[in-house]
Amino acid sequence: MNKILLTGALMLCAGATMMAADPNDPSYKLVWQENFNGESLNTEAWNIEVNGDGGGNQELQYYSKRGVKVADGNLVLTAKREDYSGRQFTSGRVNTRDKMFFTHGKIEFRAWMPETANGIWPAVWALGQAYAKTGWPRCSEIDFVEMGNAYGISHNIQDRYFNGACHWGFYKNGNYPSYANAVTAPYSMQDGYHNWTVVWDNKEIAMYYDLDKDPNRAPYYKMTISDTNGDWATGNYFHQPVFLVMNVAVGGRFTGILNASGITALPNTDDTRSMKVDYIKIYQNGGEGDTFFSTNGAGDTGSADALEAGSKGFEMDGNSVLFFEEGGKVYTLSGQEISGISLPAGLYIVKARGCKAEKVIVK
Numbered sequence: 001m002n003k004i005l006l007t008g009a010l011m012l013c014a015g016a017t018m019m020a021a022d023p024n025d026p027s028y029k030l031v032w033q034e035n036f037n038g039e040s041l042n043t044e045a046w047n048i049e050v051n052g053d054g055g056g057n058q059e060l061q062y063y064s065k066r067g068v069k070v071a072d073g074n075l076v077l078t079a080k081r082e083d084y085s086g087r088q089f090t091s092g093r094v095n096t097r098d099k100m101f102f103t104h105g106k107i108e109f110r111a112w113m114p115e116t117a118n119g120i121w122p123a124v125w126a127l128g129q130a131y132a133k134t135g136w137p138r139c140s141e142i143d144f145v146e147m148g149n150a151y152g153i154s155h156n157i158q159d160r161y162f163n164g165a166c167h168w169g170f171y172k173n174g175n176y177p178s179y180a181n182a183v184t185a186p187y188s189m190q191d192g193y194h195n196w197t198v199v200w201d202n203k204e205i206a207m208y209y210d211l212d213k214d215p216n217r218a219p220y221y222k223m224t225i226s227d228t229n230g231d232w233a234t235g236n237y238f239h240q241p242v243f244l245v246m247n248v249a250v251g252g253r254f255t256g257i258l259n260a261s262g263i264t265a266l267p268n269t270d271d272t273r274s275m276k277v278d279y280i281k282i283y284q285n286g287g288e289g290d291t292f293f294s295t296n297g298a299g300d301t302g303s304a305d306a307l308e309a310g311s312k313g314f315e316m317d318g319n320s321v322l323f324f325e326e327g328g329k330v331y332t333l334s335g336q337e338i339s340g341i342s343l344p345a346g347l348y349i350v351k352a353r354g355c356k357a358e359k360v361i362v363k
Helices: 150-154
Strands: 029-034 061-063 068-071 074-084 087-091 093-095 100-103 105-112 120-128 141-147 161-167 178-184 194-200 204-209 221-224 242-250 272-284 291-294 322-324 329-332 337-342 346-352 357-362
Touching: 029 100, 029 291, 061 242, 074 093, 074 242, 087 242, 105 120, 120 272, 141 194, 141 204, 150 161, 161 204, 161 221, 178 221, 242 272
Parallel strands: 061 087
Antiparallel strands: 029 272, 068 074, 074 087, 074 272, 093 242, 100 242, 100 291, 105 194, 105 272, 120 141, 120 242, 141 161, 161 178, 194 204, 204 221, 291 357, 322 329, 329 337, 346 357
């Protein structure tokens, strides 16, 4: 979401000739999901951002709680033309920072994008959990989907034109590494719900849209992340935990519109545009470098249920998160064996009341 340039992006990656990660790989198991069921946002898993700092992109909105709600099984993020805290627009942005973060996996979400013409910028993305420590872009950023780009506006295709992007590294001589790729779908992507899938493993990041319509669809974005040769190499940045971010920005450099009068999508006071997210899910398969951490177990399932048939998740009193050792024995973090429990190989969620949850793997 930060400072994306679709033209002149630094192409510091290969991957056009390699096979993309398989989004239909059956080894992926669900580790976390949010279905947005209920009457309000689950604040055990999500943070609502409140600021008017422009996101580093000269955006025009003020993010506030008034732009965020849960309704009819959807997260609804709404941009509105109204004077608020020195801005002429309000909108919504949420994230899972410090509450749910992970490395690698398959991310799936179903969303109804707002009509972006002109000046609305919806995005679903991920930002490195190390952001507060290392700053941006060193923390890394993965943009799953963004719409409303200036190119789409100028070519009258913004309902079909969208992109994925990655940013990483650090500033050197005023530049930093970034790679974005945009496509034009053969149909509108703003006329209802559409499905998005991202596969991120230790070799590459690949992004797909509407695999339910075409299971063999090629990725609209692909970048290799195995190279560690050099201080800007992708492999040095894209194997660290990230948290989820979803927002609807108004204006900014991505849209090419930097003043309120140019936001024709919101021509009048009280006009609104909303992105609706039906669900977002994370799967993992125990691949090299996979990590998962959540303070809310398996998301809004509210469950520590097993992820594989015939196995079982455990819930214990106390303040120690359980983990499994190779061979299936169960221990507390202090190293004390929980006697009488032995599990087959598999992928499990373990939850301890009043404490944090970990994804663990039994080889």
